[in-house]
Amino acid sequence: MTPASLRGWRLVHRWTSLICSANLLILCVTGLILVFHHEIQHLMGEDLDSSYTEGQARLPLQSLVDIAQKADPTLVPKMLSFDPEDKAVNYIYLGKPEESGFDLGRWVVLNGFTGANQMLKQPEETLVGFLLKLHVDLFTGFAGQMFVGVMGLLFVVSTVSGLVVYGPFMKKLAFGILRFGRGTRIGNIDLHNLFGVATLVWAFVVGLTGAILSFSPLITGYWQKTELAAMTARHPEPMTGPAVPIDQVAAAGLAAFPGKDLAFIAYPGNEYAGSRHFSVLVRGHTELTQRLLSVALVDAETGVVAEAAGTPWYMTVLMLSGPFHFGDYGGLPLQIIWALFTIVTGVVTVTGFVVWLKRPRARAASDRSSASGAKLGSKA
Amino acid sequence: MSGGMSGVWRIPAALAVLSAVGLSAAILGDGIWDWLCWVTLSVPLAVCAVKLWRQWPGRSASL
Structure with a gap:
């Protein structure tokens, strides 16, 4: 040198x-x-209720959505999110019917086995x-x-x-x-x-x-605006009738990727879904594969998978950054x-x-x- | 790096390899992989601790 x-x-x-x-x-x-x-x-008593008895069956997703919606009937479900580490913890985002983003609504946290509704505290209210x-x-x-x-x-x-x-x-x-x-x-x-x-x-x-x-908002936003948008654009049909039950949508998405777990489900009209297609995102369940997401578009009127794909490398890099940080x-x-x-x-x-x-x-x-x-x- | 520099890099390179192995190990599996991660990642920390302990002011007699 x-x-x-x-x-x-x-x-x-x-x-x-x-x-x-x-x-x-x-x-x-x-x-x-x-x-x-x-x-x-845990020490502060701020952990989420994730108790269930061994062998207890999960509640249908539709019941969870119904319970969540009781919190505010003017809002409609937009997104479901599933905790990879704790299968009892389910997050449901409720938004204004016309909203495609995630600004005007609220997240509800439910115990997926008991349906117990848990209030999410504002970040400033807890030490963590x-x-x-x-x-x-x-x-x-x-x-x-x-x-x-x-x-x-x-x-x-x-x-x-x-x-x-x-x-x-x-x-x-x-x-x-x-x-x-x-x-x-x-x-x-x-x-x-x-x-x-x-x-x-x-x-x-x-x-x-x-x-x-x-930079995750930029990385996720780029994926949503490019690959995901191209995927939903190939299925532009509008909604004409009622949607099939959410549990049928989840089952169809899971069937497209055998052996995977649910990660997210985005409702039609949401920026992460099509105009009449749900996005079902799935992941594996080892330390490594739970960071690899795949996505299926499920037709909301027929319950049929229209298209299934992996996610690009930069989404994998983003997901893998979590544990290493x-x-x-x-x-x-x-x-x-x-x-x-x-x-x-x-x-x-x-x-x-x-x-x-x-x-x-x-x-x-x-x-x-x-x-x-x-x-x-x-x-x- | 020239031959004269290799001595400078021997221990840092070993610690870097151990760190990389440790960081990767626990993501690949549980059990033995976790142990591999804990043991290898402890080495750089132990080196810091031992060097500090041995050369702490007032303990210079043990150098």
Whole structure:
């Protein structure tokens, strides 16, 4: 590597890290707690009722929809969603009859075995909801979520550039050396280098999947506007009569993909369905295949599957980003490991910042005298 | 990287491989796959802990 390109990488590492560091600390602190969201919800008595007796039969979907609709008879069902981890938990979205999006209605949560209706609390009313909102969008909605996504991408660039500058720096140093007796800056540099390089792959994966999840509205929206829209456009017939029962629709969708489980059902007229076709989305049930979605369009008047397809690679990438960001795919030991990695990442963030604060005066002065450094400095 | 650099990368590369194996393992299955994940992902954390413990100020005698 030439000295000039090394200097370039150092600048990239310094500025990508500095810009995302404040947000990264918020993400580390909230994420550290959110890793245990199931346990916290349980402690706070905020978990959903998913009790049923072994061998008990599920209620027909139509009964669940009827129960949900009693909550507000002016609304109509638009979407059903099924929890992959907890088969007793069913989400039903009720919307205005003319609504094709998901803005004007409400979600109802039902126990699929008992029909017990559970009120979803506003995110601000629960500890986990509050932390999640802070983590995902800093309480600023879609714009905030995109901001956090960009910070995530900067963090990814910061891990890669950090790796590049690690090699030349460590050329004459033993791996893992911590020179605590040599002043604040050297001690922090060594801790930053050891913790950073040891956890780099984890940080890269969690940062990248976090950024992908931040952009999920764009990714899902792209799929809906391209492949899914092309699929529904091939079946433009309007509704002329009554729809077949929802349970028949679900059975038809499942029959198109033997061995799969229900993931979502979108009603006709909804942006994820056709004008007279239901979309039935299914998934597998292993840790891996439950993230792979397939979709069947089911004719609402005949109950016949009109078309069935997989979902494109970017939807699979989005779905697989979930477990690799949340660390929820390997039991409690993995959650604890996730939390420890999060703490180490927090230490890397803070020590990196201290290294920058304590940069030698000579270099700080030369930064100020160089035009590009001064420009970047005034912006940060 | 030149030959002189290979020493710099030996341990970080090993930790990276262990991390990648660990991250992938638990998604592939349960039981033995979970154990593989827990054990391999613990190594980078253990390396951080041991290095910190051994070189903590005041413990330098054990270096």
